[in-house]
Amino acid sequence: MNTKLFAGRRLSLTLTGLIAIASMAVTLAVSNASGHTADDHHNHHHHGSAVAPHTKRQLAFHDAMRALWETHGSWTHMVIVSFAGNSPNLPAEEQILLQNQVNIGNAVKPFYGTAAGEQLTKLLKEHILGAVAVLQAAKAGNPTTFSAVEASWFANGRQIGDFLAAANPRHLSRAAAEQMMKTHLEQVIEQGVDELKGNFAASAQAYEPYIRHILEMADMISNGIIQQFPGRFA
Numbered sequence: 001m002n003t004k005l006f007a008g009r010r011l012s013l014t015l016t017g018l019i020a021i022a023s024m025a026v027t028l029a030v031s032n033a034s035g036h037t038a039d040d041h042h043n044h045h046h047h048g049s050a051v052a053p054h055t056k057r058q059l060a061f062h063d064a065m066r067a068l069w070e071t072h073g074s075w076t077h078m079v080i081v082s083f084a085g086n087s088p089n090l091p092a093e094e095q096i097l098l099q100n101q102v103n104i105g106n107a108v109k110p111f112y113g114t115a116a117g118e119q120l121t122k123l124l125k126e127h128i129l130g131a132v133a134v135l136q137a138a139k140a141g142n143p144t145t146f147s148a149v150e151a152s153w154f155a156n157g158r159q160i161g162d163f164l165a166a167a168n169p170r171h172l173s174r175a176a177a178e179q180m181m182k183t184h185l186e187q188v189i190e191q192g193v194d195e196l197k198g199n200f201a202a203s204a205q206a207y208e209p210y211i212r213h214i215l216e217m218a219d220m221i222s223n224g225i226i227q228q229f230p231g232r233f234a
Contacts, residue, residue, distance in 0.1 A: 047083050057233040058226050066218045068107060073214040076131065077191060077207055084195035086151050094132070099104050100127050111225060111232075123160050130156050135192050159182040164221065171224035180217045187213060 053062045075097040084092040105121025130153035137146040161177035187210040194203035226233050 010224070020088045030101045048139075053222070053226060054199070055233055061226065061233065062219070062222045065107075065222045066178050066215055069102070070211060070212050072097070073211050074129075075100060077189060077210070080135065080188070080191050081203075083132070084139075084192070094128070097128055098125055101128060108167075111229060116167060120160075120163060123156065123163060126156050127153075127160060131188055131192075134189065135196070138192060138210055139196060154182070154185060156169065157185045168224045168228050172221065180213075180220065184217065185212055 019143065020031050053059045079093050079097055080089065081087070081094055093143060101121050101124035104124060105117040105119075107117070108120055109117035130149065133149040134146070134153050137149050158178050158181065161179075161181040162174060163174050165174040165177040191203050191210065194200070194206060
């Protein structure tokens with residue numbers, strides 16, 4: 001692999017960590033299954049969010065959304081590892097990851113409608129397939145191809161951020177949504193670089209801040225939706 005492809009970007013990577021929306025049906029199921037009270041959760045859910053969830057429905061929504069997007073992050077990492085290692089697990093893992101994007105799209109439908117949910121799934125599937133294309137170009141060591149697919153991938157990330165901000169403009173700014181996606185993409189590239197170069201210890205160390213960032217994104221979005229639809233969480 002031509003590691004010079006990544007040299008400039010790697011220097012700019014941050015170590016702070018995909019977007020999450022969960023339906024009320026999923027969140028209430030999680031709440032009922034957990035057996036925890038609102039007070040129990042309240043003592044463990046301080047994640048730097050502007051508005052801490054406090055009702056049972058808010059906490060259930062918060063937790064279910066986090067579960068969706070932690071799944072997104074963990075399976076993305078596994079796909080990176082399997083791709084770099086030429087593992088036969090890769091196709092099965094990619095299918096699970098793509099299904100996760102369908103689940104996310106389905107989860108937003110109760111809030112934003114069927115068409116919006118399907119659009120989010122489309123953008124997120126493009127996000128996953130774009131990540132694979134970036135990894136393939138990096139492994140092949142073709143600077144021209146890499147630059148093109150990387151630019152397309154970051155453009156898709158901005159589209160996802162813009163979609164989320166447009167759906168909830170009062171409680172999620174476009175600048176914040178685009179920045180959280182940009183950081184997420186940079187962290188994915190960082191892990192890809194480490195795995196392709198055989199820096200496995202660095203990749204493992206990068207995983208924790210990457211997941212932490214995904215959870216912070218989830219909290220940002222769940223807080224926004226709770227504020228946008230307060231009657232759903234009373």
